[in-house]
Amino acid sequence: MTYQQLAYIHLATIVPAFLLGSVLLASRKGTSDHRVLGRIYLMLMLITGLITLLMPSQVGPQVLGHFGFIHAFSLLTLYSVPAAYFAARHGNIKAHRGYMIGLYIGGILIAGAFSFAPGRMLHHLLLGVS
Numbered sequence: 001m002t003y004q005q006l007a008y009i010h011l012a013t014i015v016p017a018f019l020l021g022s023v024l025l026a027s028r029k030g031t032s033d034h035r036v037l038g039r040i041y042l043m044l045m046l047i048t049g050l051i052t053l054l055m056p057s058q059v060g061p062q063v064l065g066h067f068g069f070i071h072a073f074s075l076l077t078l079y080s081v082p083a084a085y086f087a088a089r090h091g092n093i094k095a096h097r098g099y100m101i102g103l104y105i106g107g108i109l110i111a112g113a114f115s116f117a118p119g120r121m122l123h124h125l126l127l128g129v130s
Contacts, residue, residue: 006055007121010048014108017044021104029093038088038100042081045107049077059119073111077103 020041027034057068084099115122 001054003055003058004121006051010051010055013044013048013051014112017041017048018108018112020044021108025101025104042085045077045103046081049074049081049107052077058121059117070111070114073107073114077107080107 020037024034024037024041052074053071056062056066057070059070060068062068080099080103084096084103087093087095087099114120116126117123
């Protein structure tokens, strides 16, 4: 699979995850809707984390000819998703809340901000510059 194909798959998971995460953060917690939407959100984020590991770093130094700084957010995501799920399952709502806020801020907002850096695909697509 090409980088561009992986990037589009990544966008197809992260855009709905961003929207769903925003709704979940703003809505009432603990309802059946929250649990269902939360599971969908976690699956989208898990897929996103896996897809981004397959995408080689396009900007900055690489480790093993593939991984870059941005991949730290993939690892954050792959750790936070199951940690948040199991915290909620075990009734540790404080830990669940912390993982979910960290995942949203780190895995979506901060990583998303980096995706608009010069040299990245979104920078070119959305801003029309290389």
